[in-house]
Amino acid sequence: MIKIAPSILSADFAHLGRDIQRISDADYVHVDVMDGLFVPNISIGIPVVKCIRPVTDLPLDVHLMIDRPVRYVEQFCDAGGDLITCHVEADTEENIHSAIVKIHAKGKKAGVVVKPKTPASAVLPFINEVELILVMTVEPGFGGQKFMADMMPKVQEIRRYIDAMNPACELEVDGGVDPVTCKLCTASGANVLVAGSSVYKAEDIPARIRELRG
Numbered sequence: 205m206i207k208i209a210p211s212i213l214s215a216d217f218a219h220l221g222r223d224i225q226r227i228s229d230a231d232y233v234h235v236d237v238m239d240g241l242f243v244p245n246i247s248i249g250i251p252v253v254k255c256i257r258p259v260t261d262l263p264l265d266v267h268l269m270i271d272r273p274v275r276y277v278e279q280f281c282d283a284g285g286d287l288i289t290c291h292v293e294a295d296t297e298e299n300i301h302s303a304i305v306k307i308h309a310k311g312k313k314a315g316v317v318v319k320p321k322t323p324a325s326a327v328l329p330f331i332n333e334v335e336l337i338l339v340m341t342v343e344p345g346f347g348g349q350k351f352m353a354d355m356m357p358k359v360q361e362i363r364r365y366i367d368a369m370n371p372a373c374e375l376e377v378d379g380g381v382d383p384v385t386c387k388l389c390t391a392s393g394a395n396v397l398v399a400g401s402s403v404y405k406a407e408d409i410p411a412r413i414r415e416l417r418g
């Protein structure tokens with residue numbers, strides 16, 4: 205079963221509630237949090253997560269593109285995030301472990317994310333503790349970028365790790381996912397697809413979500 209997580213980075217922020225209701229056929233709402241340090245862009249933060257929580261029954265998949273996320277994970281949980289993901293590049297291994305422990309202590313799901321230049325093996329210290337691993341298929345920071353097909357061997361390698369070590373863990377991809385590239389992702393073993401522009405630019409959003417689900 206393939207799950208779709210539309211990224212609200214491509215929504216109209218002046219009408220965010222309306223644009224979240226437009227993706228009610230999806231499986232997650234993907235919330236991209238950027239701090240202007242870990243990535244060269246600033247997006248949304250804790251108050252916005254708190255405001256969108258009552259607008260949807262879908263789980264909020266909060267992707268923290270922030271430096272030293274351990275400082276903020278509890279606040280994102282309290283704001284209504286259901287699944288909180290932290291980049292392995294954003295802090296020491298010890299602090300990423302602490303972030304995962306804090307997220308679980310709040311009763312929420314935790315995940316780790318790898319940027320394009322980070323090897324698959326970087327997830328191994330965390331694989332037995334997390335509910336999801338996210339592989340970036342663009343450099344994080346902006347929507348609407350070109351899908352990096354050369355990330356597929358990494359997705360396949362992480363799929364092998366997951367099957368061997370933590371089969372319940374989900375494998376998500378993010379960046380440039382559209383009705384063509386989604387097939388490469390699912391064939392490589394991803395089961396959760398983040399899609400921003402290809403969902404929000406579609407004339408018929410529910411039909412696009414069905415198309416991506418395959």
Ligand SMILES: O=C(CO)[C@H](O)[C@H](O)COP(=O)(O)O
Pocket residue numbers: 211213214234236267342343344345346347348349378379380381398399400401402
């Ligand atoms: O994390 C992200 C950027 O850092 C976005 O979620 C991602 O790029 C999705 O947008 P699109 O589908 O338009 O590529």
